[in-house]
Amino acid sequence: MAESPNGLKGLVEPTELVAWLREHLPATGRLVSDSRRVGKGDAFFALHGRRQDGSTFIAQAVQQGAAAVVVAIPAQACQAEDAAEGDVVQAEHAACGNFDYFKNLPTLPAGIQVPVCYVPCLGSQLGALADEYYDHPSQVLDVVAVTGTNGKTSTTHWIAQGVNDRLARTGDAQAVDANTPSRPAASASTQRPAEFAGLVIALDGDADAAMQPGRGRGVVIGTNGVGTPGALEYIGLTTPDPLTLQTLFQRFRADTEAPVGVVAMEASSIGLVQGRMQGTCIHTAVFTNLTRDHLDYHGSMQAYGAAKVGLFSWPTLQAAVVNLGDPLATEIIEVLHRHTAAPRIIGYWVNNAHGAPQAGQADAAFQAMDDDARARLRRFYELAMRCDEVLELALDRDSSQHVLMMFPGSVVKTLLQLPEVGADPVASSGGAGSVHGRQQRLQAMFRNVATLRLNVLGRFNMENALAAAGAWRSLGWNFPAIVEGLHQLHPVPGRMEIVGLPAAQVSDAGEAAPAAAISSTACPLVVVDYAHTPDALTNVLAALRDIAGQRGGQLCCVFGAGGNRDRGKRPEMARAVEAVADRVVVTSDNPRDEDPAQIIADVCQGLSKPAWRTEADRRVAIDAAIAQAAPADVVLIAGKGRETTQEIAGVFHPFSDPEFAAQALASHWALKTREVPHA
Numbered sequence: 001m002a003e004s005p006n007g008l009k010g011l012v013e014p015t016e017l018v019a020w021l022r023e024h025l026p027a028t029g030r031l032v033s034d035s036r037r038v039g040k041g042d043a044f045f046a047l048h049g050r051r052q053d054g055s056t057f058i059a060q061a062v063q064q065g066a067a068a069v070v071v072a073i074p075a076q077a078c079q080a081e082d083a084a085e086g087d088v089v090q091a092e093h094a095a096c097g098n099f100d101y102f103k104n105l106p107t108l109p110a111g112i113q114v115p116v117c118y119v120p121c122l123g124s125q126l127g128a129l130a131d132e133y134y135d136h137p138s139q140v141l142d143v144v145a146v147t148g149t150n151g152k153t154s155t156t157h158w159i160a161q162g163v164n165d166r167l168a169r170t171g172d173a174q175a176v177d178a179n180t181p182s183r184p185a186a187s188a189s190t191q192r193p194a195e196f197a198g199l200v201i202a203l204d205g206d207a208d209a210a211m212q213p214g215r216g217r218g219v220v221i222g223t224n225g226v227g228t229p230g231a232l233e234y235i236g237l238t239t240p241d242p243l244t245l246q247t248l249f250q251r252f253r254a255d256t257e258a259p260v261g262v263v264a265m266e267a268s269s270i271g272l273v274q275g276r277m278q279g280t281c282i283h284t285a286v287f288t289n290l291t292r293d294h295l296d297y298h299g300s301m302q303a304y305g306a307a308k309v310g311l312f313s314w315p316t317l318q319a320a321v322v323n324l325g326d327p328l329a330t331e332i333i334e335v336l337h338r339h340t341a342a343p344r345i346i347g348y349w350v351n352n353a354h355g356a357p358q359a360g361q362a363d364a365a366f367q368a369m370d371d372d373a374r375a376r377l378r379r380f381y382e383l384a385m386r387c388d389e390v391l392e393l394a395l396d397r398d399s400s401q402h403v404l405m406m407f408p409g410s411v412v413k414t415l416l417q418l419p420e421v422g423a424d425p426v427a428s429s430g431g432a433g434s435v436h437g438r439q440q441r442l443q444a445m446f447r448n449v450a451t452l453r454l455n456v457l458g459r460f461n462m463e464n465a466l467a468a469a470g471a472w473r474s475l476g477w478n479f480p481a482i483v484e485g486l487h488q489l490h491p492v493p494g495r496m497e498i499v500g501l502p503a504a505q506v507s508d509a510g511e512a513a514p515a516a517a518i519s520s521t522a523c524p525l526v527v528v529d530y531a532h533t534p535d536a537l538t539n540v541l542a543a544l545r546d547i548a549g550q551r552g553g554q555l556c557c558v559f560g561a562g563g564n565r566d567r568g569k570r571p572e573m574a575r576a577v578e579a580v581a582d583r584v585v586v587t588s589d590n591p592r593d594e595d596p597a598q599i600i601a602d603v604c605q606g607l608s609k610p611a612w613r614t615e616a617d618r619r620v621a622i623d624a625a626i627a628q629a630a631p632a633d634v635v636l637i638a639g640k641g642r643e644t645t646q647e648i649a650g651v652f653h654p655f656s657d658p659e660f661a662a663q664a665l666a667s668h669w670a671l672k673t674r675e676v677p678h679a
């Protein structure tokens, strides 16, 4: 500890600061860096932001009951600033060695009666500090951190959903044991495929014996909010600031009424670069995909990718789940192989280059593969061999049947050496190189093969479902439990969400009946989705194109682009939409501090012909698209999902795509629609 000329305390070591905080806060006191969230007995951390100086909010924090104040010293070398330039944490530590941190102390508001201390290099220490202060709460939780451009929200929700469904089926947390299958037909002793509810399960008799019982409920932390899916508390950021994050872990650990076992959290690239997860004991890291987004922040795709890869060298990792279909997987697996803790690597892949194994057809599909598909298959083999275990979902052409396989990565090598397979699996015609051949082999060897029909829309959601399955596996679930979990999945709010349903299709519980809604052509099918990147729009529209085709209607897309974000993605989003949709409506997303008309103009640069309509008022755009659609059409409202506000020039106006869409359906199509349930 150092004394300043005026006697103020300057604490350097986290342990000193923790002792100081414990001395001045009540046992329930939390660590908070946003004055608006300070409660009685909390410590307020006044930090320097890009836009504001937290010390200007000290008076407000004290008025709200702060019991102590910690002030970050505003030295240039210690400001946690431009994170995009590199690893702030490292830079700060290096810079603080011989810094005279009492030189530029901020002036405190007059009359502050609570203890105050000053700390240099605070930004880089916050996570570790809070972890220490709360006595390492994440160590007793299974934290699964999901990173990737798209799919984080869906994957985290499904991880938690699966955990909670298991708890619901089996009673309380202590009673859970997925070795005891919850459906009668799924008995490990039969060793024969068992059939029920559209599932065919060939049960594994060997490797999965060490299945762990669940330790508590699953919660999420991410874009949609925090808590149990269905009852989320919105917190603003996808990955919360370090103090909020550790405070949440502490809250979860302290919940003795409904114990939390698994925390499925979204690890945004920005959050990773800014060190928001520092101090967290991460059990499993999951990678979904990397495509264009956030270039305004990261500057290049390389820097953006590096931020995500960084999660896979996290020191506490016990397992990693990696999408082998994404090019970044190669680098991630390389990093994992160099990891000193040797985390268990679980790869996953949705393989739609083959038909599902319907006798006599799959091998033909394999032979008909184009060069790209062969190259993908080759890469999959190469990566799979470097994984401890692989989950593969094979689709048939119309995606009506899915075959899930789980096998050790090492078996890929064995399979390739089987006599009937040529030296190059990709060049071989059929045999173990095809789904059909490999399925037979795998079934014979490991028996972890199931046929199922996933209740999710779009191939990308199958990838997300597999990512969740990989996470369950990393937590010790056996194959039947994984299949059961996948079978139970239901849609995530604001993600491919069907918003308006004729009254007859609204259940008492307000549950959507997707199949009925898709087939009913009494009114347009309106879908709200959070797609706000070119890749996400391509994927979502591809799935909806098929549905519009089934209905005999056209596809309309209402979308805009966020202000203060990567300008370059705007025309790319337009190109992605125009390539698939019949009618393009360009509107505002969150203009933030930009001129909405300019954003719309940027978007329209990517269109080869004028948009069907441009309309800066998003509500009017939604209304027009729904009013003028034909009953068989599909209308996608993309970009905001379940966001509850629209940010225009610093003001957050209440806004809800699902609500406004439902109102338009009601007024133009006289539909009674369900209320928008909680996310």
Ligand SMILES: CC(=O)N[C@H]1[C@@H](OP(=O)(O)OP(=O)(O)OC[C@H]2O[C@@H](n3ccc(=O)[nH]c3=O)[C@H](O)[C@@H]2O)O[C@H](CO)[C@@H](O)[C@@H]1O[C@H](C)C(=O)N[C@@H](C)C(=O)N[C@H](CCC(=O)O)C(=O)O
Binding pocket: 033, 034, 035, 036, 047, 048, 049, 050, 051, 052, 053, 054, 057, 236, 237, 238, 239, 240, 241, 268, 269, 270, 271
């Ligand atoms: C660029 C960025 O990441 N900015 C984040 C950063 O802002 P900042 O450093 O500028 O902070 P500031 O607004 O100047 O405020 C300084 C300090 O004063 C405090 N304050 C501020 C106002 C007040 O009334 N009282 C108060 O105490 C703030 O809590 C902060 O500690 O720290 C703030 C506090 O934690 C965040 O709210 C803010 O997120 C802004 C709003 C944001 O839009 N972030 C986006 C880009 C972001 O982080 N997105 C990622 C990615 C999502 C994805 O992958 O899609 C995310 O994880 O959410």
Ligand SMILES: Nc1ncnc2c1ncn2[C@@H]1O[C@H](COP(=O)(O)OP(=O)(O)OP(=O)(O)O)[C@@H](O)[C@H]1O
Binding pocket: 148, 149, 150, 151, 152, 153, 154, 155, 223, 238, 266, 268, 288, 289, 460, 461, 463, 464, 494, 495, 496, 529, 530, 531, 532, 535, 536, 537, 539, 540, 641
């Ligand atoms: N695996 C995927 N691949 C490509 N697109 C996807 C995938 N999963 C979801 N999407 C699309 O991206 C949108 C955003 O998905 P989701 O909210 O799960 O991503 P996210 O990673 O949480 O995004 P953000 O960090 O921006 O909140 C979805 O609404 C859907 O349109």
Ligand SMILES: N[C@H](CCC[C@H](N)C(=O)O)C(=O)O
Binding pocket: 238, 532, 561, 562, 563, 565, 589, 590, 639, 640, 643
């Ligand atoms: N968390 C992301 C989501 C953006 C969603 C979209 N609605 C937008 O405002 O651009 C971001 O802040 O960039």
